[in-house]
Amino acid sequence: MSAVAALPAARSPGFFEALAPGGRRALFVLGVIAVCLLFAFPVLWLVLTSLRPGYAVYYVHRGTDFTLDNFQDVLGQEIVLKALWNSFAISTLATILSLGVTVTSGYMLSRFKGPIPGAWFGAIYVFRCVPYVSWVLPLYFVTRTLGIFDTYWGLLLPHVAVHICFFSWIMKGFFDGIDPSMEYAAMIDGCSRWGAFLRVALPAAVPGLTALAILCWLYTWNEFLFALILTAQNTPILTVVMAQFVHELGMEWHLMSATAVLALGPALIVTIFGQKYVIRGLKI
């Protein structure tokens, strides 16, 4: 109803209206359904595969035996439970740390001009471009040397390092959109620089921070390459455990899909409740 009402009133009847009354609307609905199917299909297929017993998994489209055994199997494995907890803890901690570190850096980039902010912005821009492959292996040596390989810190800090460049850039955008005159007023009234930042600028940036927090959490939850290289058996991470169900010889598609669906759960909850804040917060 409102979709049609939103169109300008004074218009000659279009091609589709001439074809069939209401045709434009039907076409719109069909288009929306097609797009949704396109985006949902691989996920639906994943869910369907996870519900099939092991023997039927190669012909997902044939037969109607469905079972929840895969989930039971997977949840019965200690490593999966551990990985679920680890992934959750790492994602949450990495989000808190990354935001804490980059909010100040973004504020600095937005509010100051001169050689120091210029150099910092240049460094961020250049290091953002360096491909992961060129630092993942040396990173392994570095975490080994620091004695934090295969621990929470050994995965957390590299994740924070990845986020620094991108987030500082985006945060700069948030603070650019906030009028600094309030901070000047606060400083004239006797607030220190830190006070002006913490009490005036920071609260105004909360919508943006929320959006970034949600994206950061999802990104860390889904990350694979770092988790693969920087962890071993002490700190199993969900994406790595999942991928290990697919070997060259025995592909346990049903177990892999079940784990993947489990991993999708928290991400789905975060997205459903978070999308409103993401869209509101990303208005740069």
Add this chain to the structure above:
Amino acid sequence: MTLRRLFVFDEKTRFMLALIAPAVLVLVLFQILPILTGANASFRDWHLHDPKKTWIGLTNYAYVVRDEEFLGIVLPNTFGFMFASVACSLVAGLLIALLLNRKFPGRWLVQTIILLPLMVAPVIAAIMIRWMFNDQFGIVNVVLDVFGIAPVAWLTQKWTAFFAILLTDVWLWTPWFALLLLAGLQSLPPEPFEAAQIDAASAWRTFRYITLPMLRPVIVVCVVIRAIDAFRTFDIVWTISGGGPARATEVFSIYAYVEAFQFLNFGRGSAAAVIGAIIIVVFAMGLYRVLNRWVEVSK
């Protein structure tokens, strides 16, 4: 006097440095230090099975820039993939953002469904695509069979494998574009649109002359960020085709990885990574400048 000024900062400088200190510390330890280690290795004879670590100058670089594989396949693949992926997901993302910017019943549900790929780990999406494009058991060939089309061995030919990889990337990143562009659309002021409506401008002209120019800054940022990321794509290519068949779909990250970890020549792999980093840094700066000028002109 000058020495004093070098080491004793004024209050403003101290504040600036304190703001970035934690970020600098983490960046130096976990990004710059590893990158320098890798760069150092690229000048050395550093095989993982026999790390002599002797200085050999630019030999590794000379090998990579003369390698037929790197020049003839890896570079065109990487740039082709980058352009195709960014262009497709930008157009699709823009269309979806325009769709979601309208009010219609069930919009919330449609939005959640379209954002689904953001929740799926890229490596899982890649495994799923490989599964769906499997030549014996994959659903894609089953569907083709229904229409009477002979099964295609998707992942064993160059262009079909490339298509599968591209499809995965576009599927994964279109929602990201849609999200950022939707946020951009919703922050546009309503007045120009009302004026256009009063003047009975067509939907296309409103889009072309009002929406698009006003959205350009957001588009520029999205395109630059995504282009850099697409250039260094690793996990989905590795999972779907592994760079195969016969290294035909190798992109630059895969090339560096294969040189370092399969041929165990860490020095040469690092050299390839450094060359790729230089290419993308120069390219990204150029892109940023060109797009920025484009935005300025359009204002």
